[in-house]
Amino acid sequence: MTNLPVRVAACQIELRIGEPDRNRAVADAAVRVVAGNGARIVVLPELTPSGYVFATAAEARSLAEQAAGGPTIAQWSGLAAELDLVIVGGFAELGADGAVYNSAVIVDRTGPRCVYRKAHLWDAEADCFEPGDTAPPVADTRYGRIGVLICYDAEFPEWVRQPALAGAELLAVPTNWPAELVPPGERPNVVVNIQAAAFANRMFIAAACRTGTERGVSWTGGSVIAGPDGYALAGPAGTGPELIYAQCDLSLARSKANGPRNDVHADRRLDLYAPGLRA
Amino acid sequence: MTNLPVRVAACQIELRIGEPDRNRAVADAAVRVVAGNGARIVVLPELTPSGYVFATAAEARSLAEQAAGGPTIAQWSGLAAELDLVIVGGFAELGADGAVYNSAVIVDRTGPRCVYRKAHLWDAEADCFEPGDTAPPVADTRYGRIGVLICYDAEFPEWVRQPALAGAELLAVPTNWPAELVPPGERPNVVVNIQAAAFANRMFIAAACRTGTERGVSWTGGSVIAGPDGYALAGPAGTGPELIYAQCDLSLARSKANGPRNDVHADRRLDLYAPGLRA
Numbered sequence: 001m002t003n004l005p006v007r008v009a010a011c012q013i014e015l016r017i018g019e020p021d022r023n024r025a026v027a028d029a030a031v032r033v034v035a036g037n038g039a040r041i042v043v044l045p046e047l048t049p050s051g052y053v054f055a056t057a058a059e060a061r062s063l064a065e066q067a068a069g070g071p072t073i074a075q076w077s078g079l080a081a082e083l084d085l086v087i088v089g090g091f092a093e094l095g096a097d098g099a100v101y102n103s104a105v106i107v108d109r110t111g112p113r114c115v116y117r118k119a120h121l122w123d124a125e126a127d128c129f130e131p132g133d134t135a136p137p138v139a140d141t142r143y144g145r146i147g148v149l150i151c152y153d154a155e156f157p158e159w160v161r162q163p164a165l166a167g168a169e170l171l172a173v174p175t176n177w178p179a180e181l182v183p184p185g186e187r188p189n190v191v192v193n194i195q196a197a198a199f200a201n202r203m204f205i206a207a208a209c210r211t212g213t214e215r216g217v218s219w220t221g222g223s224v225i226a227g228p229d230g231y232a233l234a235g236p237a238g239t240g241p242e243l244i245y246a247q248c249d250l251s252l253a254r255s256k257a258n259g260p261r262n263d264v265h266a267d268r269r270l271d272l273y274a275p276g277l278r279a
Numbered sequence: 280m281t282n283l284p285v286r287v288a289a290c291q292i293e294l295r296i297g298e299p300d301r302n303r304a305v306a307d308a309a310v311r312v313v314a315g316n317g318a319r320i321v322v323l324p325e326l327t328p329s330g331y332v333f334a335t336a337a338e339a340r341s342l343a344e345q346a347a348g349g350p351t352i353a354q355w356s357g358l359a360a361e362l363d364l365v366i367v368g369g370f371a372e373l374g375a376d377g378a379v380y381n382s383a384v385i386v387d388r389t390g391p392r393c394v395y396r397k398a399h400l401w402d403a404e405a406d407c408f409e410p411g412d413t414a415p416p417v418a419d420t421r422y423g424r425i426g427v428l429i430c431y432d433a434e435f436p437e438w439v440r441q442p443a444l445a446g447a448e449l450l451a452v453p454t455n456w457p458a459e460l461v462p463p464g465e466r467p468n469v470v471v472n473i474q475a476a477a478f479a480n481r482m483f484i485a486a487a488c489r490t491g492t493e494r495g496v497s498w499t500g501g502s503v504i505a506g507p508d509g510y511a512l513a514g515p516a517g518t519g520p521e522l523i524y525a526q527c528d529l530s531l532a533r534s535k536a537n538g539p540r541n542d543v544h545a546d547r548r549l550d551l552y553a554p555g556l557r558a
Contacts, residue, residue, distance in 0.1 A: 119548050119551060120546055120548060122538070122541060123538050123539065123540050123541060124540070126540065131548075133550070133551065134551075135551065152541075152546075155478075155479060155543070156479075156546070156547055156548070157436030157437070157440075157479060158436070158437065158440075158547065158552040158553075159548065159551070159552065161436075161437075162552075182510075183510050186510050186511065189474070189475075189478045189508055189509035189510060192471055192474050192475050192478065192509055193475045193478055193479070193509070195468070195471045195475070196468075196471050196472045196474070196475030196476070197475070199434075199468045199471065199472055200434060200435075200436060200472070229468055230468035230471055230472070231461075231462050231465050231468060232465065259401070259402050260402065261402050261403070261405065262401060262402060262431075264434070267399055267431075267435070268435060268437065269398050269399060269410075269435070269438065271412070272398060272412065272413075272414065272438070273437040273438065273441075274437075274553055
């Protein structure tokens with residue numbers, strides 16, 4: 001593990017429902033651009049190969065692939081090996097149990113390090129996907145310790161705590177944030193939430209959203225890389241395709257001190273938070 | 280309980296260490312102004328009568344007052360009765376146990392409804408105060424259900440959940456945010472955190488900070504009233520004295536639905552968050 005800053009990129013790319021080869025090509029191109037610009041950790045959107053607005057569960061299933069040997073993880077593993085990257089991105093996973101999951105993978109030059117299944121499903125996702133039921137993984141990579149959550153997952157602070165407490169220095173959040181009205185002068189609330197999640201855990205968070213209207217649904221954009229102070233180091237992106245970069249000294253996230261006598265993790269009052277669970 | 284919108288005010292006032300009579304007069308004047316402008320729920324800063332930057336624990340103790348019969352709660356209760364308000368503000372409390380607490384009170388026209396003791400102490404507060412060890416209260420008032428946390432407390436999402444789950448429609452947060460460097464174009468991270476806490480729980484939050492450099496310490500300001508979407512309805516204030524107002528339909532916070540099929544509380548995966556606590 002190095003203490004040197006590493007360049008992190010979030011790729012806000014245009015995706016299309018039901019065009020996995022085309023979407024993988026778009027992702028491949030974006031990864032090559034950001035790697036050429038020095039990025040070594042690359043975050044791609046949720047459900048990058050499949051797209052998001054499935055007409056039916058059968059359509060989602062038809063676009064799902066197995067984690068082992070599937071074309072998307074194979075592609076990303078190849079890119080990671082060729083360009084010495086860590087890539088985190090989302091895909092529709094066909095589980096060995098026959099269920100379909102909204103998943104994300106962390107790959108590095110050695111191949112896939114771990115697969116995570118989204119535990120908090122948004123809206124019609126519940127018709128297409130089984131929710132995950134295991135804790136989010138943290139991968140110890142040559143660039144730092146990297147965790148992953150997917151989109152709506154990150155809106156549950158209890159869930160964000162899990163990878164943070166497991167030592168994630170950078171949390172990657174592949175996302176597809178459907179567009180909502182944002183009041184003038186405000187950042188989208190989903191972006192604000194990412195910043196606050198970084199602040200609450202003194203870790204870096206890189207969220208990559210998507211673009212491309214899909215069956216009438218458009219997207220917030222707003223891809224952002226937040227530092228451990230909760231401030232945006234890059235982004236928030238607009239609503240169009242955009243590649244954002246931040247130089248991140250991930251070692252800063254190893255200390256949870258937020259003042260000479262305070263620590264965002266040690267100061268938690270676990271004696272008070274969940275007495276009902278201890279009875 | 281009414282469903283009509285109620286005007287909420289956060290009073291960012293100038294306070295001085297060790298001048299409780301003067302500080303109470305400043306608070307009295309601010310409350311009268313905002314009440315005259317239609318506010319019915321009024322939030323005052325943390326440690327309003329005493330000031331914050333104590334030289335010694337003995338000084339903090341000398342500025343503490345008992346909740347029952349103390350001059351500050353008496354004053355605020357009088358104002359609440361006279362002007363038909365709910366007032367939430369912070370004060371240094373001398374407990375019946377002889378300990379000194381960083382506390383806040385909710386008063387309405389019937390007098391004090393509940394006293395809360397800050398559970399997460401910041402920096403040198405630990406030299407002056409005992410931490411509280413009870414859950415934050417929620418008062419059912421004629422204007423809605425109102426909860427209270429104090430400053431650093433609100434940076435622990437687990438703790439914010441407690442009043443939200445107990446039905447708080449508006450969380451009042453008396454605060455003294457010490458000034459920190461804020462990058463250009465960014466809102467202070469403490470403000471972002473308040474917005475995200477509102478978003479995570481679909482409740483209103485009104486945070487009132489202070490002004491007035493005190494023994495070399497200045498303040499963020501940034502008083503803000505956030506709606507259940509996480510957007511600022513009023514503020515964030517600047518660094519000077521400022522009274523901010525928002526018309527809040529508190530009944531909106533009774534539904535936790537954030538979409539046709541989602542709910543920020545019901546969607547929590549309690550089966551996953553704290554397995555270690557259940558063993």
